Amino acid sequence: MANPTLETKYVFTVTALIGAVMSAGEIGTGVRRIIPIHGGEVKGPGLDGEGISGKVxxxxxxxxxxxxxELIELEAKYAFETDDGAIVYVENRGIRFGPVELLQKLKRGEPVDPQLIYFRTHPRFETGHDKYRWLMQHIFVASAARHTDRVIVDVHVVL
Structure with a gap:
């Protein structure tokens, strides 16, 4: 018997509003940066079309x-609350990479076409709310785009 094939399905988008970049400087393996998350929204069809929406x-x-x-390794940790009251904790790890001149523009807060930057992540979710248990029972991958004041993350479930 063959192994199951892998497919992905779009489930929701996280728009995370971000603050000013803080830097701890060169730490021996690269430059450590911290970017605060100040809010945002979550919205999409969910796993079975029931929908999911809420606020970061x-x-x-x-x-x-x-x-x-200039390869950027990232690890975002935050939470969102769904419109029906579920709290969901998020750990989202990934990488962002592209032409050096475009990455430097992003660091300066200048706009860059997201199609020119490789920005992929694998989010993991935790919640005690029964309706959203599916978030802990699946693997997710995401494509993301960095903008001046926000990061937009399109989350897909691996089926």
Whole structure:
């Protein structure tokens, strides 16, 4: 018997509003940056078309290391609250990479076409709310885009 094939399905988008970049400086393996998350929204069809919507909580941050080759390793930790009261904790790890001149524009807060930057993540979710248990029972991947004041993350479930 063959293994099941892998497919993905779009389930929702997280729009995380972000604050000013803080830097801890060069730490020996790259430059450590911390970007606070101040809010945002979650919206999409969900797993079975029931929908999911809510607000990103005004807490958390994206903890990054910018490697010498400009590869950015990121680990965002935050939470969102659904419109029906579920609290969902999120850990989202990934990488962002592209042409050095475009990454430097992003660091300066200048706009860059998201199609020119490789920005992929694998979010993991935790919640005690029964309606959203599916978030803990599946693997997710995401495509993201960095803008001046926000990061937009399109989340897909691996089927």
């Amino acid at each position: 909580c005004a807490l958390g941050a994206d903890f990054q290391i910018i490697r010498p080759n």
